[in-house]
Amino acid sequence: MDYTIKIGGAAGQGLQTIGASLSKVFARHGYHLFSFQDYESRVRGGHNFYQVRFSEEKVFCPREPVDILVALDKESLPLHGDELSDIGFAIYDSADIKEKFEGERFIDIPFSQIAVDQGGNKVMANAAATGAVLGMLGMDVELLTRVLEDTLKRKDLLEPNVKVARAGHEFGSKNCPRCSFQPAAGASPRMTIEGNAAIAFAAIASGCKFYSGYPMTPSTGILTFMANHAERHGLVVEQAEDEISAINMVLGASFAGVRSMTATSGGGFALMVEGLSLAGMTETPVVVVLAQRPGPATGFPTRTEQSDLLFGLFAGHGEIPRIAFAPGTPEQAFALVNKAFDLTEKYQVPVIIFTDQHYADSEWSLDNIDLGQFEVRDYRVRGDAFKALSSYRRHAFTDDGVSPLAVPGDAPHLVVTDSDEHDEEGHIVEDAETRRRMVDKRYFKKMPNIRREMEPPLVYGSDKPDILLVGWGSNYGVLKESVDVLGADQQVAMMHFTELYPLPEEGRRGFMDTIRGAKKAICVENNASGRFAQLLRMETGYEFERSIRKYDGRPFTLEGLLEEIDGHLSGV
Amino acid sequence: MVTLAEYKGQKPAWCPGCGDFGILTAFKRAMFELGLEPWQITMVSGIGQASKLPHYTMGNTFNGLHGRTLPVATGIRLANHGMPVWAFAGDGDCYGEGGNHWLHAMRRNINVKLVVHDNQVYGLTKGQASPTSMLGMKTPTQPFGVLSDELNPVSVAVGFGCSLVARGFAADTDQLVELFKAVYEHKGFTLLDILQPCVSFNHLNTYDWYRERCYKLEDDYDPENFDRAYERASEFGDRIPTGVLYRKARQVYEDRVPVLAGQLPLVKRPQEPQALEQTAKEFY
Numbered sequence: 001m002d003y004t005i006k007i008g009g010a011a012g013q014g015l016q017t018i019g020a021s022l023s024k025v026f027a028r029h030g031y032h033l034f035s036f037q038d039y040e041s042r043v044r045g046g047h048n049f050y051q052v053r054f055s056e057e058k059v060f061c062p063r064e065p066v067d068i069l070v071a072l073d074k075e076s077l078p079l080h081g082d083e084l085s086d087i088g089f090a091i092y093d094s095a096d097i098k099e100k101f102e103g104e105r106f107i108d109i110p111f112s113q114i115a116v117d118q119g120g121n122k123v124m125a126n127a128a129a130t131g132a133v134l135g136m137l138g139m140d141v142e143l144l145t146r147v148l149e150d151t152l153k154r155k156d157l158l159e160p161n162v163k164v165a166r167a168g169h170e171f172g173s174k175n176c177p178r179c180s181f182q183p184a185a186g187a188s189p190r191m192t193i194e195g196n197a198a199i200a201f202a203a204i205a206s207g208c209k210f211y212s213g214y215p216m217t218p219s220t221g222i223l224t225f226m227a228n229h230a231e232r233h234g235l236v237v238e239q240a241e242d243e244i245s246a247i248n249m250v251l252g253a254s255f256a257g258v259r260s261m262t263a264t265s266g267g268g269f270a271l272m273v274e275g276l277s278l279a280g281m282t283e284t285p286v287v288v289v290l291a292q293r294p295g296p297a298t299g300f301p302t303r304t305e306q307s308d309l310l311f312g313l314f315a316g317h318g319e320i321p322r323i324a325f326a327p328g329t330p331e332q333a334f335a336l337v338n339k340a341f342d343l344t345e346k347y348q349v350p351v352i353i354f355t356d357q358h359y360a361d362s363e364w365s366l367d368n369i370d371l372g373q374f375e376v377r378d379y380r381v382r383g384d385a386f387k388a389l390s391s392y393r394r395h396a397f398t399d400d401g402v403s404p405l406a407v408p409g410d411a412p413h414l415v416v417t418d419s420d421e422h423d424e425e426g427h428i429v430e431d432a433e434t435r436r437r438m439v440d441k442r443y444f445k446k447m448p449n450i451r452r453e454m455e456p457p458l459v460y461g462s463d464k465p466d467i468l469l470v471g472w473g474s475n476y477g478v479l480k481e482s483v484d485v486l487g488a489d490q491q492v493a494m495m496h497f498t499e500l501y502p503l504p505e506e507g508r509r510g511f512m513d514t515i516r517g518a519k520k521a522i523c524v525e526n527n528a529s530g531r532f533a534q535l536l537r538m539e540t541g542y543e544f545e546r547s548i549r550k551y552d553g554r555p556f557t558l559e560g561l562l563e564e565i566d567g568h569l570s571g572v
Numbered sequence: 573m574v575t576l577a578e579y580k581g582q583k584p585a586w587c588p589g590c591g592d593f594g595i596l597t598a599f600k601r602a603m604f605e606l607g608l609e610p611w612q613i614t615m616v617s618g619i620g621q622a623s624k625l626p627h628y629t630m631g632n633t634f635n636g637l638h639g640r641t642l643p644v645a646t647g648i649r650l651a652n653h654g655m656p657v658w659a660f661a662g663d664g665d666c667y668g669e670g671g672n673h674w675l676h677a678m679r680r681n682i683n684v685k686l687v688v689h690d691n692q693v694y695g696l697t698k699g700q701a702s703p704t705s706m707l708g709m710k711t712p713t714q715p716f717g718v719l720s721d722e723l724n725p726v727s728v729a730v731g732f733g734c735s736l737v738a739r740g741f742a743a744d745t746d747q748l749v750e751l752f753k754a755v756y757e758h759k760g761f762t763l764l765d766i767l768q769p770c771v772s773f774n775h776l777n778t779y780d781w782y783r784e785r786c787y788k789l790e791d792d793y794d795p796e797n798f799d800r801a802y803e804r805a806s807e808f809g810d811r812i813p814t815g816v817l818y819r820k821a822r823q824v825y826e827d828r829v830p831v832l833a834g835q836l837p838l839v840k841r842p843q844e845p846q847a848l849e850q851t852a853k854e855f856y
Contacts, residue, residue, distance in 0.1 A: 204851070252650075
């Protein structure tokens with residue numbers, strides 16, 4: 001089984017509540033799931049949708065065929081009617097949308113009337129719809145009532161919502177002539193986690209104590225998660241007046257001795273560029289999440305793109321070293337965020353984590369979170385260890401370019417740093433020799449060791465692929481599932497990069513042989529000009545002859561990508 | 573016991589006769605008289621002649637970017653609210669490039685001590701107009717004279733409810749020492765705007781120009797009377813008042829952050845994450 005539910009409606013109609021409730025129910029039933037959201041940059045109205053795919057097998061990406069379309073607005077039916085699968089149908093409330101659709105694929109369910117009949121109000125029509133979907137799927141309504149118990153903030157609304165959900169469930173299970181769903185037996189409950197939450201959780205688990213940011217879609221979920229977990233985990237979360245302030249606050253906190261992070265999207269990152277350069281010059285550890293959305297300028301605020309890769313990698317005046325990661329799943333985010341905090345503290349260079357709206361707002365099921373994977377190694381010189389030093393120079397020359405990073409105020413030694421070129425103590429200089437040695441220290445001495453920390457890309461599928469799909473970040477899921485589909489009768493593999501920059505040193509670039517050895521290597525990206533392909537060419541000289549690029553603001557679907565790949569298959 | 577000599581830093585690269593020397597002398601004396609050791613304070617500065625001050629004395633130092641002094645200072649205070657934080661900036665630095673940060677720092681009322689060397693001109697970049705340059709002043713980049721009205725930072729600060737607003741004059745170091753001590757001892761965000769002659773580029777607002785106009789607020793002046801304070805702070809012309817113009821007891825930001833209020837600074841706590849299991853469970 002592999003089913004997709006799509007909820008379509010206007011902003012403010014509660015699609016998110018229905019989608020999130022269904023996701024939780026499926027995960028608690030033991031299904032694997034992947035959900036994603038498509039929404040407009042408005043608070044009310046317009047047309048949005050929330051799509052949940054669930055299965056007994058792991059699922060990683062959106063599919064196009066919809067098995068149940070929950071149409072909360074009039075537009076949903078004409079817009080998504082042709083997406084219905086062979087067994088698919090739409091449910092809607094003709095009284096609500098004031099239109100009746102004929103045909104066995106359209107099932108009219110009086111969501112609002114059910115809510116009112118059960119003593120609830122019209123807003124609770126959402127509970128009726130959620131219940132109806134579960135009834136049609138042959139799933140137990142008690143899973144939903146428990147989700148409502150756990151998630152409804154207003155406890156006085158629990159009882160009426162549960163009544164409405166039960167009535168909706170009953171209606172759905174009795175009025176579904178086309179229903180042919182085969183529910184699978186339950187398994188152990190699974191977790192659900194959104195991309196942004198995975199990053200925020202991993203940051204907390206990696207010892208992040210200070211977060212400052214300015215709200216910007218699609219990064220805001222990180223700020224929200226951090227703020228709502230501040231008290232429990234002892235974090236200070238500051239919403240700054242702008243992104244310039246956010247990154248400078250983060251640098252101040254990091255200088256003062258705590259692990260710090262900020263997140264933003266492209267426009268906000270543009271404002272942070274000056275601060276990123278400051279992090280490089282002062283060798284102050286910082287993790288910056290760049291949640292991409294389509295640009296230029298304001299672009300598509302709520303949609304997805306991978307077009308800021310080179311912007312992020314080249315951002316900052318002057319020459320500063322940096323590290324860049326891009327997770328494609330929550331599990332990858334856990335590992336990469338933990339590694340980001342470790343490396344930024346170890347080498348005192350900024351780490352940028354690239355995500356995008358498709359990663360940030362999507363939701364995955366997880367078996368559990370292994371908390372043992374998060375390691376926090378404190379590289380800072382604190383307390384007695386700092387007092388025990390006979391002298392201290394913040395930017396002392398060392399063999400590996402890394403100077404001890406001490407906590408100001410912990411010992412009578414002074415911690416001094418400067419955005420001007422400076423000497424070992426951190427004071428302004430003008431002389432050529434110190435300048436040359438400081439550039440060597442900051443850049444040339446650190447980079448070889450950083451390269452050795454970087455992992456090569458993940459290769460999945462055939463050992464000797466005719467077709468090699470190369471991608472990065474949020475395209476992990478759709479690439480993997482494409483390989484699973486095509487692998488049945490093709491020699492196909494994917495190569496997925498999460499550790500983007502710098503690439504491993506020369507001796508560990510066997511992956512380039514894999515790319516060069518493939519009959520057809522195709523670089524798949526959500527952008528117009530092939531930002532990753534350009535990066536790989538810059539770093540290795542290799543130029544992709546084939547590419548699949550999507551830059552309409554929407555993520556790849558499995559069917560969409562397979563169709564694109566099909567055009568490259570002839571002659572293999 | 574700390575000695576004044578411990579506050580001796582590098583040799584200043586300021587022009588001979590620069591008003592900044594008086595500010596530096598007064599700051600060192602105030603720190604010494606307060607009994608603070610250099611390692612017990614952190615100085616944050618931006619870019620400009622004023623922002624070089626930390627190098628010319630001693631203390632933990634973050635000399636950051638033009639205009640960004642206050643965000644860095646705020647971050648340091650939030651990570652370590654046991655650390656006294658001085659922010660040194662110039663008029664262009666703080667009121668121009670960093671204007672937005674200045675307004676929000678006053679609103680936040682974080683316990684940072686802001687000191688603005690206000691010479692009413694850009695010194696480091698050689699004589700262009702700053703936000704406090706006077707209407708009509710001719711400069712290399714304002715050949716028709718300054719066309720915008722000058723900003724009065726102290727009246728803006730009083731209007732914003734800044735917790736303590738003071739003005740000093742760089743040539744009156746005795747008064748400056750007292751003002752440095754007054755802002756240090758006040759709990760909350762403070763602005764000390766110091767009129768500081770630029771001998772190289774501001775030939776309008778000279779030592780004599782300031783001397784003719786600056787006067788000390790009367791002994792019975794009540795800085796807690798908002799209306800009077802706003803009136804005095806707005807005075808900038810034939811007469812310019814110096815001293816503590818305005819004071820308002822406000823809860824400091826550090827006491828409003830539940831994670832910080834009455835607790836150890838973040839940096840003094842275990843750096844390992846706590847209570848992760850509880851949050852992980854929320855994902856079921």
